[in-house]
Amino acid sequence: MIDINIQLAIENLLARYVHAIDDDRLEEWPQFFSTTGRYRITTLENHKQGLPLCMVQADSPAMMRDRIAALRHANIYEAQGYRHTVSSTLVKPLGDKAFEAISNFTATRIMHDGATLLFATGRYVDRISGGAELLFDDKLVILDSRRIDTLLAIPL
Amino acid sequence: MKAAAAVREWPVEGLARVPYWVYQDAALYAKEQKKIFRGPTWNFLCLAAELPEPNSWRTSNIGDMPVVVTRDADGELAAFENRCAHRGALLCLKPCGKAKDIACVYHNWTYDLKGNLQGVAFRRGIKGSGGMPADARPESNAPAKVRIENYHGLVFGTLADDTPSVETYLGPDVAAKVKRVMKAPVKSLGGYSQMVPSNWKLYMENVKDTYHASLLHLFFTTFRINRLSQKGGVIVGGDGGCHVSYTISDPASQQKNAGDEYEKAGMRSASDGFALEAPELIESVEEIGDGVTVQIVGIFPGFVLQQIKNCLAVRRIVPRGLNETELLWTAFGYDDDTEKLTALRLRQSNLIGPAGFISMEDGAATGFVQRGVIAAGERDAVVEMGGRTVESNESRVTETSVRGFWQAWRRHIGI
Numbered sequence: 001m002i003d004i005n006i007q008l009a010i011e012n013l014l015a016r017y018v019h020a021i022d023d024d025r026l027e028e029w030p031q032f033f034s035t036t037g038r039y040r041i042t043t044l045e046n047h048k049q050g051l052p053l054c055m056v057q058a059d060s061p062a063m064m065r066d067r068i069a070a071l072r073h074a075n076i077y078e079a080q081g082y083r084h085t086v087s088s089t090l091v092k093p094l095g096d097k098a099f100e101a102i103s104n105f106t107a108t109r110i111m112h113d114g115a116t117l118l119f120a121t122g123r124y125v126d127r128i129s130g131g132a133e134l135l136f137d138d139k140l141v142i143l144d145s146r147r148i149d150t151l152l153a154i155p156l
Numbered sequence: 157m158k159a160a161a162a163v164r165e166w167p168v169e170g171l172a173r174v175p176y177w178v179y180q181d182a183a184l185y186a187k188e189q190k191k192i193f194r195g196p197t198w199n200f201l202c203l204a205a206e207l208p209e210p211n212s213w214r215t216s217n218i219g220d221m222p223v224v225v226t227r228d229a230d231g232e233l234a235a236f237e238n239r240c241a242h243r244g245a246l247l248c249l250k251p252c253g254k255a256k257d258i259a260c261v262y263h264n265w266t267y268d269l270k271g272n273l274q275g276v277a278f279r280r281g282i283k284g285s286g287g288m289p290a291d292a293r294p295e296s297n298a299p300a301k302v303r304i305e306n307y308h309g310l311v312f313g314t315l316a317d318d319t320p321s322v323e324t325y326l327g328p329d330v331a332a333k334v335k336r337v338m339k340a341p342v343k344s345l346g347g348y349s350q351m352v353p354s355n356w357k358l359y360m361e362n363v364k365d366t367y368h369a370s371l372l373h374l375f376f377t378t379f380r381i382n383r384l385s386q387k388g389g390v391i392v393g394g395d396g397g398c399h400v401s402y403t404i405s406d407p408a409s410q411q412k413n414a415g416d417e418y419e420k421a422g423m424r425s426a427s428d429g430f431a432l433e434a435p436e437l438i439e440s441v442e443e444i445g446d447g448v449t450v451q452i453v454g455i456f457p458g459f460v461l462q463q464i465k466n467c468l469a470v471r472r473i474v475p476r477g478l479n480e481t482e483l484l485w486t487a488f489g490y491d492d493d494t495e496k497l498t499a500l501r502l503r504q505s506n507l508i509g510p511a512g513f514i515s516m517e518d519g520a521a522t523g524f525v526q527r528g529v530i531a532a533g534e535r536d537a538v539v540e541m542g543g544r545t546v547e548s549n550e551s552r553v554t555e556t557s558v559r560g561f562w563q564a565w566r567r568h569i570g571i
Contacts, residue, residue: 041511045251046346052502053346053487055511059503062434067506067513069433074374076517147482148350148510150519 002091010091010101013134014124018084018105021155026071029155030064034135037061041156043146044122055143055152067155077153079112082119084156098129098137105141107156109149117149120156166571171559172544173536176529179355184569185478192457192568193219193475196316197397198325200459200472201225201235201302203486204309205342206252213269214252217474218313219457223302224248225311226269229256233306235313236271237299247299265294273298308338310461310470326455327393329548333400333453336444337463340490345501347486350510353523356458356475357565359483362518363454363471364561366390366401366552367541372521375513388450389550392557396546397456397564399557405442405449437506440465441497454557456564464514466497467504479526483519485509 013032020028033039041056058064071077089103102125109119120143127138141156164181167173178184193199201216207227215238216223222238224247238246240260247258247267257274259266266275273295281287288294302313307322323331352359362368388403432438440449443466453461458473472484485508489501507514529535539562542554546563549556 042346043348046348049346051344051346052498053348053505054502055348055509057502057506059436060434063437063506066432066434066437070375070513075513076372076374077520146348148348150351150353150510150523151516152511153516 002093006093006099007089007091009134010099010128011086011089013128013136014086014089014101014103014126017136018086022082022084024081026068026154027065029068030061032136033061033064033139034129034137035061037136038138039064039136039141039155040139041141041143041152043143045146047142055148056155064155071153075153077151080154081110082107082154082156083110086124094127097131098127101126101128105156119149120152121145122156164571166566167536169536170544171546171562172538172540174361174539174558174562175534175536177533179358179526179529180478180533182478185355185475187569188475189219189221191570192565194221194315195568196314196319197457197568198305198312198314198319198322198455198459199457200455200470201304201311201313202472203342203344203470203488204233204306204311205488206344206486207233207311209254211256211269212252212254213248213258215248215250216313216472218302218315219475221300221315222246223313224258224271225304225313226258226271228269233304233311234270235302235304235311236267237302239299240265241273241294241297241299242276267299271299271301308335309342310334310338312459325394326398329391330393330398330400330453330455333391333402333451334461336446336448337451337453337461337468339444340492342468342488343491343493345487345489345498345505347484348509349482349484350519351476352481352483352519353479354481354519354526355478355522356473356481357561358522358525359473359481359518360454360456360458361558361561362522363452363460364399364401364557365555366557367555368521369401369552372517373514375507388552389548390552390554390557391548392546392560394456395564395567396560396562399454399560401450401452401552401557402448403450403552405447437503438465439500440504441500454561456561462508464507465504466500467508468501469505469508 017032039058040054042054046053084107086103086105089101092100094100107120109117122143125140128134129137199218202214202225210229210231213224213226216225223235224238225235227233242265245262247260257266257268264277268274279288304313305322312322386403391400451463460471462469469485469487474482476482487505489498539555539558542556546560
């Protein structure tokens, strides 16, 4: 069994992560990653076939900050937000203060006019490390569906 | 719903106008399926590279019609309607699979990989009772055969006998630009799709609208990937329905203040305060040697071949009803790409798709039109940038290829 404190710390990281996104504190999003952290969104179809294409691929926190800057200042999309639910987090130790955590997630998208849609479901496959402060070294979002409604602007 | 398509009349201004009812008419949608998608047009089905193995199949579409594309034991490609001759059930239920033959799950009627009906379960009954009459000809209701052409690795299908060859359909100028990208064997890097909340034609017009690219998409403009003041142009080919737009890298236009028409006009997309912290996102290498950094090929009715820097992709546009369109993307590279080049293509893929820095807006923008014109069916869009005719042009401040699209569309529909 995994140490209960580790389990709680990882679930707490995941909770803080989704609250930052859902509360539109997107500038905080890259801060959940280590300095060499990576973030990708792919589909189960690509993942199963070993095809490397991602919808989003940020190889560094700098690329994540660029994406948020683009969302704030460049890209055009209608006002919208998400509500995430994360559950069933399975934690596996990978070595000294390093862990793999696989979680289920759903993200509901709420448009400015009230239209509410079950926007995305899938798994987070995370590599996490750290002592007092846990951070993502790698976060792979595997979408169950290959099909996105209209656009995917805000990170999942 | 609106009145039948037959009573519609095109505005007297001709190609310089697009009446908004073309996006709203259910009868017209049905007519498009018959006259355009199932008519004398070439419909992109898949990359030949997406069927690399003998005895494999993929599902695709010709408009609303579900289609199976196969590669048989001899490596030959074929395509046919994804519909059983018996009750009409889908034959293939997944995006792709491997099989020597195809069996309908409903009553186990079987087909070879060319779509020929091979077996009818219990055709002669059991122990002399049941079964089909001796003179029954279930083959007569077989799925429609699709004529295909593997054009430099792009598999196109048509249901009409009189569709000219793909090369003729494209015209020599557009064909040359397709071959420019499909110059060597390719491999799929993966795919995804997005639902666009508009009629399919609005997305295809968006692809052909060179005027919008650097005005809607800030990413292009700020980093001077594509400004209308950069060198480039539009080629219109075939009967107007095929086009190429391109941008040529010009060191002079990379200079700050060079081509600052956007800043002078105070346009939103000229925002200057935005710089990339990780510019490797748009780092690219010259592959083809002609300096063309962006080339978009749009082929009537619903296919796009895209080179944006080193990011290569095909887009298949599938109508999913009057107000919805599915846009299916497949990114690809060449078989002999180095790991480094593959990594470059994958990183640049941040520019495309539903989350792409330069393409996320397109699906939304066509939806804004669909919603905006809902009560304006009797009004027209004005399409007069670059004149009122259809011709190739060295300026991209033009809607010439949008007019070309409508020229082809009207000829097929007979309006």
